[in-house]
Amino acid sequence: MAEGVFVAYYRVSTKRQGRSGLGLDAQREAVRNYLNGGRWSLAAAFTEVESGKRDDGRPELAKALQTCRVYGAKLVIAKLDRLSRDAHFLLGLEKAGVDFIAADMPHANRLTVGIMAIVADEERRAISQRTKAALAAARKRGVQLGGDRGSRLSDRARKAGRNAQAVSAMERAADLAPIIRNLEAEGVTSLSGIASALTERRVPTPRGSKRWSAVQVDRTIKRITAVQSTQGAAPNSTLSPN
Structure with a gap:
C-alpha cells in the first residue's frame, strides 16, 4: 500500500x-x-x-x-x-x-541498491589497492609517512566541511527557485507569504522541518540570488519582508 x-x-x-x-x-x-x-x-x-x-x-x-x-x-x-x-x-x-x-x-529499488553496493565495494577495493601502491612507492622514495592520528580535525578539514555545507545549501536553494518564482507569479510576494505557502504545500525546509519562517525564506532567496549571479542570470525576485 x-x-x-x-x-x-x-x-x-x-x-x-x-x-x-x-x-x-x-x-x-x-x-x-x-x-x-x-x-x-x-x-x-x-x-x-x-x-x-x-x-x-x-x-x-x-x-x-x-x-x-x-x-x-x-x-x-x-x-x-x-x-x-x-x-x-x-x-x-x-x-x-x-x-x-x-x-x-x-522492489527494484532494493535490487538497485544491491547493485550499487557491489559496485561501491569493488571501487573501494580498487581505491585501497591504488592507495597501498602509492604509499609503497612513496616509502621507496624516502618519504616519511604518518602524523597526528588523533580525532582532532585540522583547519583544512573544518573548512572543507563548511564548504560542503555551503554547496549543499546552494543546491537546495536552486531546487527551490522554480517553486518560489511560481508563487511570486501567483501574487505571493512577501517573505511571510512565501513561508506560509511553502508550509501549506508541505515543502520541507533546508533542515527538514515542516514549517517555514520568513527568515528561512529570506536566506533561501539570497542563496538563489547568489546562484543566479554566478550563472550570469539577472535576479528576478521582488520579495518584500512582510
Missing part, C-alpha cells in the same frame, strides 16, 4: 507517440494502480517525449528529480525501461539523491 509523496514520470519514445498518447495512458494507469489505496499524494507529473537510447538531454526527468528533492518525494514510474535501457543510468539516480519506485517491479 503506497504512502507518502510521489512525483510521476512518464516517457514515450517519439513525438508521434507523445501527440497520440500511445503508451502514455497505459503508463498512467499502471501508476494509478500502484498508488491505489493508502495515504499518498501526487505532487506533480512529468512527461518526456524522446528516445530511450540516450541518457542525456532529458529536461522533464531533470524537473521531476528536482521536484522530488523539493518535496522529499519518491519518483514513481510505470516500467523500468521508461527511465532507460542502460542500467548505468539507473545507478545514477543514487547520485541525484532521489528514491524511485517502478510500478511493474516495486
Whole structure:
C-alpha cells in the first residue's frame, strides 16, 4: 500500500507517440494502480517525449528529480525501461539523491541498491589497492609517512566541511527557485507569504522541518540570488519582508 509523496514520470519514445498518447495512458494507469489505496499524494507529473537510447538531454526527468528533492518525494514510474535501457543510468539516480519506485517491479529499488553496493565495494577495493601502491612507492622514495592520528580535525578539514555545507545549501536553494518564482507569479510576494505557502504545500525546509519562517525564506532567496549571479542570470525576485 503506497504512502507518502510521489512525483510521476512518464516517457514515450517519439513525438508521434507523445501527440497520440500511445503508451502514455497505459503508463498512467499502471501508476494509478500502484498508488491505489493508502495515504499518498501526487505532487506533480512529468512527461518526456524522446528516445530511450540516450541518457542525456532529458529536461522533464531533470524537473521531476528536482521536484522530488523539493518535496522529499519518491519518483514513481510505470516500467523500468521508461527511465532507460542502460542500467548505468539507473545507478545514477543514487547520485541525484532521489528514491524511485517502478510500478511493474516495486522492489527494484532494493535490487538497485544491491547493485550499487557491489559496485561501491569493488571501487573501494580498487581505491585501497591504488592507495597501498602509492604509499609503497612513496616509502621507496624516502618519504616519511604518518602524523597526528588523533580525532582532532585540522583547519583544512573544518573548512572543507563548511564548504560542503555551503554547496549543499546552494543546491537546495536552486531546487527551490522554480517553486518560489511560481508563487511570486501567483501574487505571493512577501517573505511571510512565501513561508506560509511553502508550509501549506508541505515543502520541507533546508533542515527538514515542516514549517517555514520568513527568515528561512529570506536566506533561501539570497542563496538563489547568489546562484543566479554566478550563472550570469539577472535576479528576478521582488520579495518584500512582510
